[in-house]
Amino acid sequence: MEVATNWNTSGTLSIRRLRPTYWLTRYVILRLLGLNYAIAFLVAINQILPLIGSKGLLPVGMYLKRVSNALGSDTAGFMRLPSLFWFWHSNTALITVAWVGFILACLVTAGYANALILVALWVLYMSFVHVGQEWYGYGWEIQLTETGFLAIFLCPLLDMRPFPRRPPPYPVILLFRWLIFRIMLGAGLIKMRGDVIWRNATALYYHFETQPIPGPLSRTFHFLPHSVLRTGVWFNHLAELVAPWFVFWPRLARHTAGGIIVLFQINLILSGNLSFLNWLTIVPALACFDDGLWARILPRRLVRKAEEAEALAIESQSMTNVAWVVTALIGCLSIRPITNMLSPRQIMNTNFDPLDLVNTYGAFGTVGRKRYNVVFEGTMDADTSNNAIWKPYIYKGLPVELNRRSPQIAPYQLRLDWQMWFASMSTPNDYPWTVHLVWKLLHNDPGAIGLFAGNPFPEQPPRYIRAVLYRYSFAKPGNSEGLVWNRESLGLWLPPMDVNDRRLLSFLKSEEWIE
Incomplete structure (x- = not known):
């Protein structure tokens, strides 16, 4: 650091900084x-x-x-x-x-x-x-x-x-x-x-x-x-x-x-x-x-x-x-x-x-009053109603399971999770790649599966995939059920689709994601 030295009135050496250094x-x-x-x-x-x-x-x-x-x-x-x-x-x-x-x-x-x-x-x-x-x-x-x-x-x-x-x-x-x-x-x-x-x-x-x-x-x-x-x-x-x-x-x-x-x-x-x-x-x-x-x-x-x-x-x-x-x-x-x-x-x-x-730059110019989350779910059943056994694809960061505490992720970034946070406040029309994601999940694509915390269908791909929109809210600490989150279903965000769904195939071809 740049300094100057001089003797003070008591005869001892003092150090005086001339200007800040960096x-x-x-x-x-x-x-x-x-x-x-x-x-x-x-x-x-x-x-x-x-x-x-x-x-x-x-x-x-x-x-x-x-x-x-x-x-x-x-x-x-x-x-x-x-x-x-x-x-x-x-x-x-x-x-x-x-x-x-x-x-x-x-x-x-x-x-x-x-x-x-x-x-x-x-x-x-x-x-x-x-x-x-x-x-x-x-x-x-x-x-x-x-x-x-x-x-x-x-x-x-x-x-x-x-x-x-x-x-x-x-x-x-x-x-x-x-x-x-x-x-x-x-x-x-x-x-x-x-x-x-x-x-x-x-x-x-x-x-x-x-x-x-x-x-x-x-x-x-x-x-x-x-x-x-x-x-x-x-x-x-x-x-x-x-x-x-x-x-x-x-x-x-x-x-x-x-x-x-x-x-x-x-x-x-x-x-x-x-x-x-x-x-x-x-x-x-x-x-x-x-x-x-x-x-x-x-x-x-x-x-x-x-x-x-x-x-x-x-x-x-x-x-x-x-x-x-x-x-x-x-x-x-x-x-x-x-x-x-x-x-x-x-x-x-x-x-x-x-x-x-x-x-x-800028962040959080507006703050949402409610938390929405789109959860992808798959089933092996032929039934596509709510009576089927639907298994969720668990995100690495976004909440899905109600008793799971949110993990520490940052400074690392989960890019799929971030985009799905935005997507949950909009529609699939604004996020067409979510349909492409459904196609990949229907084929157990390793890359797409790797963006999630795990694969609920490790042996073979599910018959149907759907996406459900939920509203999540924090559960009060100390509740008897041990819940971290409460949630309510708001309906389908994407309808159930299988690999032969004509609407799905037509859309993927129009986007040139499949031949």
């Missing part, structure tokens, strides 16, 4: 970013083939063909949705890219990063985001690409040491603060504009029960006293509408704002399963803290290494120049996202350039 800040940001990348690529390794592989629910080859036809050529498609998979999109390509990304991300998590590795991670993950269709349509996907792009310019081009001799460029630290400012303020504004229950402080009466995938503590949060839940809403507003304005202030205000934002994200981590969103959001918030704070928290060994690196620091004018060019670029690209943020018709989780360099 050697330890860079170290922590890159490690946590690497962890987020590793989790994201691990999700791809496990789920990408049944989702967008050649035999997946939404095959990537068909998607690229349709984009190319719509835009006029593969070149136009690539310019609009840059991705390596325009050149090679076989199952081997998908898995290879996922594994390469995971290995590189593990290197960064372990402390070994440079600009080239971070460029590779950015390109590889953006390649998935741009062809992942609705499976990759979440705000944290473009948030990861934007965060990853900024991180490229924190590092030297080649030096992979945890504490390289090149200091972190201060303009990039400011860009990370600009990112957390937009993330938090955008989320706060969309809530205030989107739903009255955020304004009257009752949103948390419903949120923990109706959020996409509840966690182990969600039911505990749901049954907290209403006064505590209202306080939680006000803390939400403090973190999203007030704290962001102080991330550029002097040290005490900046540290306080960063602390509030990080504490808020930890609270969200404890209360639900929001994928790696909250872990990722902490990354730019760490730029609020300088080495003076980290030196009090991190092990002395790391602090000493940072001091040694600073003592041997080599200023890089090229890194500084590039950082200012990137800052100017981000400033120009921020005009549309900021205009959107200030608009009464604000939209959330949208990109404004083909490379997702500066995006607009």
Whole structure:
């Protein structure tokens, strides 16, 4: 850390810091970013083939063909949705890219990063985001690409040491603060504009029960006293509408704002399963803290290494120049996202350039008052009425069994479960791939079955598959039946279908999912 020494009036040596430094800040940001990348690529390794592989629910080859036809050529498609998979999109390509990304991300998590590795991670993950269709349509996907792009310019081009001799460029630290400012303020504004229950402080009466995938503590949060839940809403507003304005202030205000934002994200981590969103959001918030704070928290060994690196620091004018060019670029690209943020018709989780360099964010602009869930069920009976023995396909995260406590999933993401949460609030017409899923379940397709917790028909495929819409609600703790959930059936979401169903076959052929 850059310091000056002088003798005070008592004759002892005193140390005075000239300005904040960010050697330890860079170290922590890159490690946590690497962890987020590793989790994201691990999700791809496990789920990408049944989702967008050649035999997946939404095959990537068909998607690229349709984009190319719509835009006029593969070149136009690539310019609009840059991705390596325009050149090679076989199952081997998908898995290879996922594994390469995971290995590189593990290197960064372990402390070994440079600009080239971070460029590779950015390109590889953006390649998935741009062809992942609705499976990759979440705000944290473009948030990861934007965060990853900024991180490229924190590092030297080649030096992979945890504490390289090149200091972190201060303009990039400011860009990370600009990112957390937009993330938090955008989320706060969309809530205030989107739903009255955020304004009257009752949103948390419903949120923990109706959020996409509840966690182990969600039911505990749901049954907290209403006064505590209202306080939680006000803390939400403090973190999203007030704290962001102080991330550029002097040290005490900046540290306080960063602390509030990080504490808020930890609270969200404890209360639900929001994928790696909250872990990722902490990354730019760490730029609020300088080495003076980290030196009090991190092990002395790391602090000493940072001091040694600073003592041997080599200023890089090229890194500084590039950082200012990137800052100017981000400033120009921020005009549309900021205009959107200030608009009464604000939209959330949208990109404004083909490379997702500066995006607009937001979450839970509206909060559902009731929890709906679509459960796929199969039977071996010839009878398709409710008198048949219907066995459910258990999701890995979404509730199905009434006595099963919600598992801890995040920061890992179950992409089928997330999409079925959205689908339960709509109809199959908006989620046609659910019909394709039925077809695969009727054939015991290993990839589709692997997206669920298990196979209720391990010996042979079921004769019929249907999907039932249920309303779920938390059962009160301590009930005599030992229930975690209550539910009521609201009717069929998809009617019973077998492999010879003419409507099913006709629809699958029209979508080119079967010949």
